[in-house]
Amino acid sequence: MSRVLIVDDEPAIVIPVRDELAFEGLEVACAEDGPSGLKAALEMRPDVLLLDVMLPGMNGFDICRKLRPELPEMWIILLTVRGQEVDRVTGFEAGADDYVVKPFSLRELMARVRVGLRRKTPANHQRVYKFGDVEIDLRSRTVKRTGRDVPVTRKEFEILALLARRPGEVIPRDEFCDLIWGPDVFVTQRVIDTHIASLRKKIEPEPDEPQHIFSVRGVGYKLG
Amino acid sequence: MSRVLIVDDEPAIVIPVRDELAFEGLEVACAEDGPSGLKAALEMRPDVLLLDVMLPGMNGFDICRKLRPELPEMWIILLTVRGQEVDRVTGFEAGADDYVVKPFSLRELMARVRVGLRRKTPANHQRVYKFGDVEIDLRSRTVKRTGRDVPVTRKEFEILALLARRPGEVIPRDEFCDLIWGPDVFVTQRVIDTHIASLRKKIEPEPDEPQHIFSVRGVGYKLG
DNA sequence: GTGTATCTTGACGGAAATTTGACACTCCAC
DNA sequence: GTGGAGTGTCAAATTTCCGTCAAGATACAC
Numbered sequence: 001m002s003r004v005l006i007v008d009d010e011p012a013i014v015i016p017v018r019d020e021l022a023f024e025g026l027e028v029a030c031a032e033d034g035p036s037g038l039k040a041a042l043e044m045r046p047d048v049l050l051l052d053v054m055l056p057g058m059n060g061f062d063i064c065r066k067l068r069p070e071l072p073e074m075w076i077i078l079l080t081v082r083g084q085e086v087d088r089v090t091g092f093e094a095g096a097d098d099y100v101v102k103p104f105s106l107r108e109l110m111a112r113v114r115v116g117l118r119r120k121t122p123a124n125h126q127r128v129y130k131f132g133d134v135e136i137d138l139r140s141r142t143v144k145r146t147g148r149d150v151p152v153t154r155k156e157f158e159i160l161a162l163l164a165r166r167p168g169e170v171i172p173r174d175e176f177c178d179l180i181w182g183p184d185v186f187v188t189q190r191v192i193d194t195h196i197a198s199l200r201k202k203i204e205p206e207p208d209e210p211q212h213i214f215s216v217r218g219v220g221y222k223l224g
Numbered sequence: 225m226s227r228v229l230i231v232d233d234e235p236a237i238v239i240p241v242r243d244e245l246a247f248e249g250l251e252v253a254c255a256e257d258g259p260s261g262l263k264a265a266l267e268m269r270p271d272v273l274l275l276d277v278m279l280p281g282m283n284g285f286d287i288c289r290k291l292r293p294e295l296p297e298m299w300i301i302l303l304t305v306r307g308q309e310v311d312r313v314t315g316f317e318a319g320a321d322d323y324v325v326k327p328f329s330l331r332e333l334m335a336r337v338r339v340g341l342r343r344k345t346p347a348n349h350q351r352v353y354k355f356g357d358v359e360i361d362l363r364s365r366t367v368k369r370t371g372r373d374v375p376v377t378r379k380e381f382e383i384l385a386l387l388a389r390r391p392g393e394v395i396p397r398d399e400f401c402d403l404i405w406g407p408d409v410f411v412t413q414r415v416i417d418t419h420i421a422s423l424r425k426k427i428e429p430e431p432d433e434p435q436h437i438f439s440v441r442g443v444g445y446k447l448g
Numbered sequence: 449g450t451g452t453a454t455c456t457t458g459a460c461g462g463a464a465a466t467t468t469g470a471c472a473c474t475c476c477a478c
Numbered sequence: 479g480t481g482g483a484g485t486g487t488c489a490a491a492t493t494t495c496c497g498t499c500a501a502g503a504t505a506c507a508c
Contacts, residue, residue: 093335190469193484454506458500459498476481
């Protein structure tokens with residue numbers, strides 16, 4: 001599922017945009033000031049970032065400049081009330097991909113977000129994560145160990161991909177449920193343990209002594 | 225060298241934009257009405273197309289709709305004096321990547337062209353794809369197996385061509401629907417399975433043990 | 449219009465994946 | 479140590495999913 005992060009301190013902007021994005025089936029997160037927006041973008045790695053220029057703590061241009069080298073793929077749309085040329089050009093020079101002036105039409109913003117989602121990842125750009133001898137390719141949905149294909153099921157793949165996207169970070173069970181099963185599906189959180197067990201059998205040299213997928217007692221699992 | 229095509233009938237717009245683009249070291253061409261703009265775009269295959277909406281002969285939206293399926297990688301920026309929401313959304317729905325309202329700042333337009341050049345997916349001008357003993361020719365819309373012509377129906381060809389353009393990548397069922405049937409057509413996603421089955425009968429030596437078109441359970445299909 | 453090719457739908461069976469619950473085990477607090 | 483909570487493991491039950499087919503609907507050529 002594609003992810004969008006909104007960084008803006010005006011609820012009148014954030015709320016309708018957030019709701020509309022969620023309605024379109026996207027995963028949405030929000031931040032209300034510069035520093036937490038920067039942190040959220042680095043952690044969440046959204047596909048599209050909607051970034052206000054005038055923010056408490058740190059302005060949008062600076063956030064843009066910091067993020068761009070780190071996450072060149074991320075699609076950044078700047079939002080601002082200021083429409084003077086100098087600002088726009090500054091925005092593009094800071095690495096933004098688009099620039100929308102408030103007040104904007106919600107439908108137009110949605111259309112621009114869709115452009116970002118469509119253009120963000122070139123079709124033949126490989127999205128691969130590597131961990132030791134394990135390789136996860138999001139494009140072909142394949143997992144390799146020591147170069148050899150390991151067949152994994154859908155849930156196993158989604159769990160592994162989620163872990164891989166946030167290496168080192170502990171992912172709680174309820175977050176697995178939210179992100180993989182969705183908010184409307186109710187399953188025992190123990191299913192995750194079952195899938196983790198079969199994943200370990202497939203990708204760990206010694207499933208009893210995991211080297212990749214670690215359990216974090218009382219919370220969830222982490223990779224790496 | 226990157227190529228830009230300007231399709232606009234107002235010299236007051238065309239000349240400064242053309243000169244500025246040329247000054248930045250880009251190859252520039254111009255067309256002054258709809259039909260010749262469409263023809264030029266198909267022949268020249270520019271990286272970025274600056275396309276006026278109000279044109280003699282054929283409007284920009286229609287050009288956009290015609291070009292997009294043929295040249296999905298081309299970056300299209302619409303130019304218009306009309307800034308009403310309905311027009312903008314129409315533009316994006318027609319497949320445009322950006323939308324600039326006249327009068328615009330030259331520097332901003334240049335910045336948006338640069339975004340297009342940076343983000344444009346690498347052009348895939350390939351017209352023939354080969355997979356083992358199977359050959360797919362997009363131009364003549366023919367499929368060959370071991371050199372022999374295999375008759376495929378229109379939907380079968382479109383499905384196979386989509387798979388072939390993104391070899392190895394898993395294409396989800398909803399993406400098949402979006403890209404082949406379009407967003408407004410409502411069909412059961414199981415149609416795809418039916419077409420895949422008949423494709424396999426035609427191009428797989430052993431349809432039960434596919435070597436080209438693989439099923440990815442719960443998601444879709446992939447080639448290769 | 450008519451006939452043919454193509455497309456779409458729905459149903460069925462079998463296979464694979466998912467989920468559950470039971471039991472054993474481990475870890476930690478006391 | 480002991481007990482309780484959390485986790486690993488397994489097999490069985492359940493659900494989901496895909497290949498297949500045939501019949502109806504639609505498009506197309508003549």
